Amino acid sequence: MIQKNIILLPIEIKSREFNAKLYFASQAIRRGYEVWIGFAKYFHENMPLFPRGILIENDVGKGMGSILPVARRLGFAVTAWDEEALVVKNDDFYVDERVPYSHIKECYRFFTRGEGDRASLLRRYPDLDGHLIPAGNPRIDILAPEYRAIHQIQDIDVGRRIILVNSRFSHSNPYHMDRQSFRDGLLRRSNLTGKALDFKVGYMDHTDRLYESFHAMVERLPDAFPDHQIVIRPHPSESPDPWDAMAARHSNVMVSKSHTATAWSMVADATIHNGCTTAIEAALLGCNIVAYCPVRSDLYDVRLPNQVSVQTEEVEQLISVVRGMSRPGAAEMQANSAAARKRLEGLIGPAMGGSANATAIVLDVLQGVTAWPDRSAKDMLFSVKYRLDYWCKRRKASQANGEGLDAAALLDSYALEKFAGVDAGEAQAALRIFGAADADVADLGNQWLRITTPTGAGH
Incomplete structure (x- = not known):
């Protein structure tokens, strides 16, 4: 069963995404959500270990073809924005290169950079109108003057x-x-x-x-x-x-x-x-x-x-x-x-800051969710088989080399270039800047954190 009060935020490139997603978390917990945030590759390899909540993926590109349909069929409520869509060569080629039709169809909603990429998507796929929300990206939200401290280096x-x-x-x-x-x-x-x-x-x-x-x-x-x-x-x-x-x-x-x-x-x-x-x-x-x-x-x-x-x-x-x-x-x-x-103005999201920022737009859409996703009996059977296969694989990996599929085994030199690890203290410091000093941050291990209000509910 979908846990609609949980939002999962996988991170691919820490320097690009971490602070913005912590800002998103700071606003989400005020609306009653519990937010899980951490190493994307670990999530993709270990989806059965995670609660079936609302998943916001980093993109719907061609590399996600083995992830999005699996996540949906396992029971995650799949949505996405594209972390690389803020800067594109042109919107029409962006659609060719990074936004397959079948991948958007795996999502309840896909949040576009603005009206430009949304229009290009609709020219190609007119039946996707209800799937596409011009929202921007929380990376723009944290550029508001009141959050300037998050970008300042204290020890340089x-x-x-x-x-x-x-x-x-x-x-x-x-x-x-x-x-x-x-x-x-x-x-x-x-x-x-x-x-x-x-x-x-x-x-x-x-x-x-x-x-x-x-x-x-x-x-x-x-x-x-x-x-x-x-x-x-x-x-x-x-x-x-x-x-x-x-x-x-x-x-x-x-x-x-x-x-x-x-x-x-x-x-x-x-x-x-x-x-x-x-x-x-x-x-x-x-x-x-x-x-x-x-x-x-x-x-x-x-x-x-x-x-x-x-x-x-x-x-x-x-x-x-x-x-x-x-x-x-x-x-x-x-x-x-x-x-x-x-x-x-007008090129990224429908607004630049204010109450209609990207985070608010996305959360408004997510709070409108009712019954979702609609899984077939075939999807249910897939989920059971996938989970059985996963636990067999994990048991064999554990017997062979101890930790098997844990985060440490996935953080090779290339992965470390993109994701250098997270800790609760680092997240707490950023959340204070975003006005969420009262947030509880729990280290779940394997480079994942859980963020809630002190009572586990929003204000």
Whole structure:
């Protein structure tokens, strides 16, 4: 039976999702929910261990084809938003690449970034109108001025002014294999054909050229800014090796895996990027954002983050722009934030903050749920068989190597790049900033936490 008072929030990339989902939890517990939050891969491997509550997945992409239908048939009330939908190449290709029709049909509701991606989905799948809710993402909600403390670094002391470089080139500089092998595998798994396949190949060619130019630009920064600390933050799915090699050659370059990219932006004179989602978040907070655009394409550029940035095309131009910047004070941050919000108005969710923020929209929809999901007798039989098979598998794994399917066994080096672990104290500190200092946080083990009000019910 569905436990409709429980919401499960799996996390794929901690630096991207953790604080926003804690904010979501802080609001959900006020409405009477109990929230479970933690390591996505552990949940996907161990679904029978979890209560059958309302599941909010990170996306409905092609990699979820073995997860969404299983979760629904096991009795979870499946919903999703897409953590990567805030920044897309264009909405029509986004639908081709990341939103299969059958996957949305596994969901009670799919929460879109805004009206743009919703419209593209409806052009392709007109019968999905009732499934699609333009909500935005809680990552935007926590950029409100009252939550600025969540993005501030308290223990940073590099002794120099900071320039942050955000790299988002996981296609061109993949973490765990060479570029060509990654590309071949990605295209094979995508199942794209025709114009959609041509677009994907063209986009990857474009980002390869952009990455090479971007890397060459970053190599100029240490000498151009000898009194600054250059902090490089590669995407968690990107190899740190080229950036580590650069840091080894320069005393004023470091590659950071600590803190969020947004937190580094808050203490930097400038953040340099191209097409990076963090640029949107940092711009909305009022930071100085510079886009380096040495290779342009009307077809392939990821435009939205660049639109909230000072755009540069030549290295010398970028250096000149950054030399004119210093870490903004409160008044400048307020002005920068207002300008960014104006540029993004109507593009992310139906509102930018206020009572109609993404979290409120999603929770309003979830509280309207009655009988859900509608499972057939075949689904019930699947659930029984799946659970029996799972417990047999778990018993065999436990006999073979002790912990078997536990989180520690799933956190290989690549997984640790994306999910560095959570603890109750860390969650409590964030919840205090979000006005939920009275929340109870229980460590459930295996990198999962349970968050409730002191009485286990909302106020």
